[in-house]
Amino acid sequence: MTTTEDRSDLLNQLGLNTQNKAALGRVLGTGTIGHATEDADGRMRATIRINPDEIVWDPSILVMPHGGDIELELINDDLNTHCALLPSNGDRKFIWLVNHSKGRATLNLDGPGYYWFSSPTGNDEGRGLTGAIVVLGDAPPEARLDRPEQPRP
DSSP: OOOHHHHHHHHHHHTOSSTTSSSSSOOTTOSOEEEOEEOTTSOEEEEEEEOTTTOSEESSEEEESSSEEEEEEEEEOSSSOEEEEEOOTTSOEEEEEOTTEEEEEEEEEOSSEEEEEEOOSTTTTTTTOEEEEEEOSOOOGGGSOSSOOOOOO
16 A cells, blocks of 8 residues: 555656656546636636646546536647547537647536546547546435435545
8 A cells, every 4th residue: 555645756756647658648547636616606617728748637637516517628738639528417528629729618517426538539548638527425315225324434
């Protein structure tokens, strides 16, 4: 078992926390974690970017405090063209991100859980351009199983 600091050092030592060392890209889950901000009306906002020559979303894990609508600003600061395939209730959203461009997407993620997003062009996913939106909270009463109360952590 490794601590967070040990894990970071080990990933760096092995060359797995950057592209073109031990791997073509980054290992999933080695990027940063960000939090969505919430407006007074309950709508959430966040910015996700691709930094130059990193082939990773920044943040690669975005945390929403609860389900609902979120407006994402996606920025591609890289010299290469990428895209964003994003989860949303009803239908996925696709945004083309040519080099040095930005786009906006409004998503509806109404339930708690992990929602994955990526750039499926070229070999972006294989090189580490994958991320997750984590929606905190509990399942609404109508979605819960009819069973005895369970212990909670």
